[in-house]
Each structure stands twice: as structure tokens, then as C-alpha cells.
Amino acid sequence: MRRLLRSLSAVQKAILILCAMYTFMVLALPPVVSAHDCLEDPLNAADCMRTPGYSQTITIIFGGLPAVAAIIPNLVGGKPPAQPGQTTPTEPDQPKPEPTIHYVVQVNSQTVTVTPEEPGGLALKAWKSVDGRPWAPAPEVQIQLSMSPESPDLQVVPRTGAGEMRVKLTADEEAMGGVRTMTITGTAPKAQTSAQVQVDVQTSPYKLEISQEAFDIAVGETVELRVRALKRNDLGIWEEEPNTRIRPWLPTERDYFEWSPPPPYTKGANELYGSVVLSITAVNAEKESELCYLSFTAIYPDKTELNKRVEITLKAADYEVIFL
Numbered sequence: 139m140r141r142l143l144r145s146l147s148a149v150q151k152a153i154l155i156l157c158a159m160y161t162f163m164v165l166a167l168p169p170v171v172s173a174h175d176c177l178e179d180p181l182n183a184a185d186c187m188r189t190p191g192y193s194q195t196i197t198i199i200f201g202g203l204p205a206v207a208a209i210i211p212n213l214v215g216g217k218p219p220a221q222p223g224q225t226t227p228t229e230p231d232q233p234k235p236e237p238t239i240h241y242v243v244q245v246n247s248q249t250v251t252v253t254p255e256e257p258g259g260l261a262l263k264a265w266k267s268v269d270g271r272p273w274a275p276a277p278e279v280q281i282q283l284s285m286s287p288e289s290p291d292l293q294v295v296p297r298t299g300a301g302e303m304r305v306k307l308t309a310d311e312e313a314m315g316g317v318r319t320m321t322i323t324g325t326a327p328k329a330q331t332s333a334q335v336q337v338d339v340q341t342s343p344y345k346l347e348i349s350q351e352a353f354d355i356a357v358g359e360t361v362e363l364r365v366r367a368l369k370r371n372d373l374g375i376w377e378e379e380p381n382t383r384i385r386p387w388l389p390t391e392r393d394y395f396e397w398s399p400p401p402p403y404t405k406g407a408n409e410l411y412g413s414v415v416l417s418i419t420a421v422n423a424e425k426e427s428e429l430c431y432l433s434f435t436a437i438y439p440d441k442t443e444l445n446k447r448v449e450i451t452l453k454a455a456d457y458e459v460i461f462l
Contacts, residue, residue, distance in 0.1 A: 196241035196326045198333035200248040203273050240267045241279055243324035249336045258307040277301035280325040314374050315341040343370045346436040346444040357455040360419040367412055367436040380412035387433040394422045423454040
């Protein structure tokens with residue numbers, strides 16, 4: 139080795155020393171972090187923040203805001219926020235770097251339950267953190283909602299907004315039960331993301347159908363009511379349930395009417411099942427107009443009970459009977 143070194147010229151020795159120093163520096167330095175590393179390990183905030191190429195990101199979270207903007211999943215890019223008492227050296231000739239903005243669309247729940255009797259609701263709000271500063275409202279973020287599958291029996295209002303939204307979900311009485319998927323899409327000026335919410339539509343497989351739920355009747359007139367106990371089959375089609383008992387509850391003014399079939403409708407006496415046509419004739423009235431209530435109860439084979447009320451406006455006859 140000594141003989142080899144003595145045979146080298148001064149220039150060759152200098153080149154050899156420089157090559158050795160470069161090799162040592164390469165081996166001593168840590169590996170370079172890339173954007174791919176950040177996507178595989180987004181919680182490694184320090185490495186992600188050193189990765190150039192991303193200045194705006196957006197994500198959707200359920201529940202409260204994170205304590206630190208840098209650790210939100212899917213966030214990469216930009217410079218880390220300056221520590222207190224620490225200054226960042228800048229070169230006067232270089233342009234000011236674009237600020238790093240992290241957007242978040244906050245959703246109060248990841249599941250919503252809706253029934254025909256009780257609507258569901260969602261609250262959404264967009265936030266942003268600029269260069270690691272505290273979260274602030276972000277009215278520039280556009281929010282859009284879509285349902286899968288789309289169906290007119292479930293109304294979602296509103297479906298689009300900006301910054302902040304309060305959404306109401308309403309199911310029709312004819313709505314099919316089951317879980318549906320709502321997609322929330324958040325769009326910032328230079329970023330976009332989406333997430334899904336499960337909407338659980340809970341409806342009863344039974345329905346008590348009455349041909350008229352309110353009507354006027356004057357003395358001497360007759361009105362027919364058709365009452366049906368229905369059950370939804372596996373295809374979502376309503377069918378009559380013939381083994382369901384239908385129990386009418388007559389108004390306190392029952393003596394003002396004639397009923398066919400006649401009461402009582404107790405068990406063992408004029409029991410009504412499945413589908414019934416009730417004929418009502420007004421025979422007397424003490425007032426010019428009086429509100430009466432007729433109720434029905436459907437008792438299904440599994441003991442499920444449904445109740446429905448009919449409003450009857452009883453009016454005196456608009457003619458006078460003269461006896462000769």
C-alpha cells in the first residue's frame with residue numbers, strides 16, 4: 139500500500155482523498171424521504187412535512203378536530219411550523235414559499251338513523267390550518283352530498299353548501315327499510331376528498347290504510363270507509379294481511395250514526411279481519427257542526443298493533459223536514 143501511495147502523483151492523491159470523503163458523507167447521511175414514504179406512513183409527521191410538492195390537502199373526519207394539524211391522515215407536504223423562539227432563515231432573492239394549508243370537513247356522526255316518524259340530521263363544518271396555526275372556519279370549502287342508491291322515498295336537504303351545513307334526512311311512509319350510503323365530497327381550492335356515511339332507514343313492515351282520514355258528513359248522508367291491514371313482502375310490495383284483526387273505536391257521539399256492520403266489534407262478536415268496508419250514516423246532530431273522532435286498531439298475528447284516527451265533521455242537515 140505504501141509503495142502504491144508513493145507511486146501516485148500529488149494530483150492523484152488529492153483525487154483519492156476527495157473520493158474517500160464523499161463516500162463517507164454518503165454513508166453517514168440519513169436516507170431521503172419521499173412523498174411515497176408519507177403515503178405509507180402519514181402519521182410520521184416530521185418526515186411528511188419535509189417532503190416538498192404538496193401545499194394543500196383536505197380530509198374528512200368524524201367527531202372532534204385533531205389537536206395537531208400535521209398528524210391528520212393523508213396530509214403530506216409543506217414546511218413544519220416554526221417553534222416558539224425559533225426563526226426561519228430566508229434568502230432575500232428567493233420568492234416567498236406558498237403557505238401549507240390543511241383542510242378538514244368535520245362531520246358529527248358516521249351513521250344516521252331515519253324513520254318516517256322521526257327525521258335524521260347531520261352537521262358538517264369545514265376548517266383549515268395554515269402553516270400549522272390553530273384551526274379556523276373555511277367558508278371556501280365546497281361540500282356536496284349524494285345517496286346510493288338514489289330513491290325518492292328518502293329526501294336529503296340541502297345537498298350542496300359551502301363552509302357549514304345542517305342536513306335533514308326525511309323518509310316517506312312508503313320508504314324501504316335498510317342501510318344506504320351517503321357520500322360526502324369536500325372540495326378545497328386545490329384539493330378534493332370524499333368519505334361515506336351510513337344511513338339506516340328503519341320502517342315498519344306493517345301499515346294500516348284508511349281510504350279517508352278526514353271527511354264531512356251531514357245528517358242523512360252516508361260515507362263508506364275502507365280499512366286495510368297491510369304487510370310489506372320481501373319485494374317491497376304491500377299486501378293485505380288477512381289474519382290481522384281490525385278493531386274500530388267509535389266516537390262518543392256514536393248514537394248520531396248508524397254503523398254497518400253494526401257494533402259491538404268485540405272478540406266473538408262481529409270481529410273484523412284483514413280488509414273491512416265500514417258504512418257510516420249520520421242520523422242526528424245537536425249542533426250545526428261538530429267534530430267527532432273514529433279510531434282503528436290493527437292487531438297483527440305477532441301482536442304488533444297499529445293505530446289510526448279519522449276526523450269526522452258532523453253537520454246538521456241543510457234542509458228542514460215538515461210533517462203534514
